[in-house]
Amino acid sequence: MLAYVFPGQGAQKKGMGGALFDEFPEIVAEADQVLGYSIRELCLEDPDSKLNQTEYTQPALYTVNALHYYKKIKDTGRRPDYVAGHSLGEYNALLAAGAFEFAAGLRLVQMRGALMSRAAGGGMAAVIGLSEEQIREALRANQLEKIDVANLNSPKQIVISGSKADVEHARPLFEGMKDVMMFVPLRTSGAFHSRYMQESSKEFEAFLRSYSFGGLAIPVISNVYARPYRDADIRANLVKQITHSVKWTESIRYLWGRGVEQFEEMGPGRVLTDLIARIRTEAEPLIVDDNEPLNGNKSLDDTSAIVSFPTVPAIESPQDHTMDQVTDRLAGISAVSLGSSQFKKDYGLKYAYCTGAMYRGIASKEMVVRMGKAGMMGFFGAGGLKMPQIEEAIHYIKERLDPDQAAYGLNLVHNPSEPWVEEQTVDLFLKHGITVVEAAAFMSITPALVKYRAKGLKKNAEGQVTASHKMIAKVSRPEVAELFLSPAPERIVGKLLEERKISPQEAEMLRIIPVADDICAEADSGGHTDGAVAYALMPAMIKLRDEMMDKFGYRKQVRIGAAGGIGTPEAAAAAFMLGADFIVTGSINQCTVEAGTSDAVKDLLQQANVQDTEYAPAGDMFEMGARVQVLKKGLFFPARANKLYDLYRQFNSIDEIDGKTKAQIQDKYFKQSFESIYEKLCASYPQVVEKARQNPKFKMALIFRWYFSYTTRLAIQGDEENRVDYQIHCGPALGAFNQWVKGTALERWQNRHVDQIAEKLMLETAELLNRRLALFARTPAANEAQPSGLDHVPAGAGR
Structure with a gap:
């Protein structure tokens, strides 16, 4: 039936x-x-x-x-x-x-x-964990008969209703009962259904x-x-x-x-x-x-009123709980309960959720501010920007976010070819009091990282080292994670001390804490990627963390977060089930109103599916063979970028390349000659001129790397004439997200805002976990009787 x-x-x-x-x-x-x-x-x-x-x-x-x-x-x-x-x-x-x-x-x-x-003057609260009889007995025993039992949502999920003062008075009573899992005041103006x-x-x-x-x-x-x-x-x-x-x-x-x-x-x-x-x-x-x-035979005195949380009016201010949040809390697992509570406490966050940095300001200052105001943390994409651009973004963010009330951070990208850029960036961060950094694409610990970590270290009254400058390291290889989970290398500490860039006290404290406060294990993602699989990577990282905690005797837990491939409730649920203390999203935020890229790029991203990405060389680590994941649908960039890397590996100089191929690259790819590009690079980076003269292969790499900067600029500016050359870092998570929101208002990127996506994703992840756990709790017979597919309705379908 x-x-x-x-x-x-x-x-x-x-x-x-x-x-x-x-x-x-x-x-x-x-x-x-x-x-x-x-x-x-x-x-x-x-x-x-x-x-x-x-x-x-x-x-x-x-x-x-x-x-x-x-x-x-x-x-x-x-x-x-x-x-x-x-x-x-x-x-x-x-x-x-x-x-x-x-x-x-x-x-x-x-x-x-x-x-x-x-209605006015009333209050309501959900009591989770007690039966109706237990709640009624508690109210009678504590002379709270003016409170009505308001809603029987499930056997142990019940809402009470009464005057605001009476409901608040009941709070410590219920919170002190051992079987109560949660007491959730509801933001209402009236005592509904009472x-x-x-x-x-x-x-x-x-x-x-x-x-x-x-x-x-x-x-x-x-x-x-x-x-x-x-x-x-x-x-x-x-x-x-x-x-x-x-x-x-x-x-x-x-x-x-x-x-x-x-x-x-x-x-x-x-x-x-x-x-x-x-x-x-x-x-x-x-x-x-x-x-x-038909009407039953039970007495209907007013004190038997049972109120449904869906009849509670809407939130009264942006700071109040949304009804979806309340629903999640009532269901058992809530959006706010997911992840590490200590991580949220340390960074002052509502959810264990961050938006990751996307280079050249694609993770924009507006994105960071929007996340901060929503009680979540976003990282500004400082990589690839000039110092004045980064400084302008810092001023913008600090003017709009109180650092004592909103968390935010900036990213520090490894720059092996120009290590001085790392140190200049760190000096800028220190100058402006940036207290959270996302370290990305590092393959080793560098002096810039150690210097940032050292500044702000101090010992509390118990002699424990505390860090006011926090670092989240985004890594995808265990051997790199091990470096961040270890104390700073002694050779770097000694050199910084010798150069008087850190004090003896800072050097001493560096030797007893890990380089990073937290590790973000990045699976197959947009941007720099090693193509790691989350199901294998997360358990390995967690085990490594535990081993390093034991090895060095750290007092404070290093949290392990998850990134890469997270664009749906199913993916986020998998990350938390794998043990993630927090999650970081990337690709899905590039196709939002706040993203610092062109409308033309967002139009392309909106059409992407999970199969529409490809691997290409990373321009900033071209010679090293590092890869990024980029959008391929309708674009020539992936094929052209891979062709350039193949030529670099095959030949020792541009002169060795055949004339037809050189003409194709200059005419179709670069739209100018190799020599004109080389002259511009020499003028902009005079420090590389001598090395390029002595090393033809380096000169070739220098010219080829220009293409990567050029194609990024085309995309960010939305150059319609050269659309096929857009370099758009993107992982399959965006394709999955596009399918998830298809048919809803979020199908159009113009309706996508980073904080709303974060809220929706976290809330519906909690819903999904509750739903799946309820199914797992059934008897085998009940599971066998479940019609195929009935339990697999997409979270948020129709919203």
């Missing part, structure tokens, strides 16, 4: 409904006429940020739920055996059963939302007097009674729903006991799907007498 279930407030998300608005234009027009505003614009664009305001949320969600239902009927032609809705969603269940037409239901919901939005909503209930009752309701063609499970509606009780039940319980656990158990095995959620997201999975792992079917009165 089949039941359709409809979510309530809390499932709303900008972009919800997507293409459904085009598929059902008559319904959309009808909604606009009833509401007096564009429902499509509200749901897809939310230009005035009203979607999370209760009086707008409820009509919007009712409409989108209805569109999902109409789409399902249109595609399958099958009507369900039962319908049920979570709080607001019950109106969609009644619509599906024929109690009223779409427009009439929308008018009811519009009034309901308006009345609920007026005795304190009586005034709203009376007003709604008066409004309903002018309405008549049709007979129900499909059984609708009542929130108040957890039993099927009777036709005669529709009006009374809708009034009681405002002050009484949403008995979701009992409703699902009842349907389960009636033989319903298949539940399909009609609306955006998977809030109810996840709750149902939890109920089915924690409870048993409810078998009732078929002769039992």
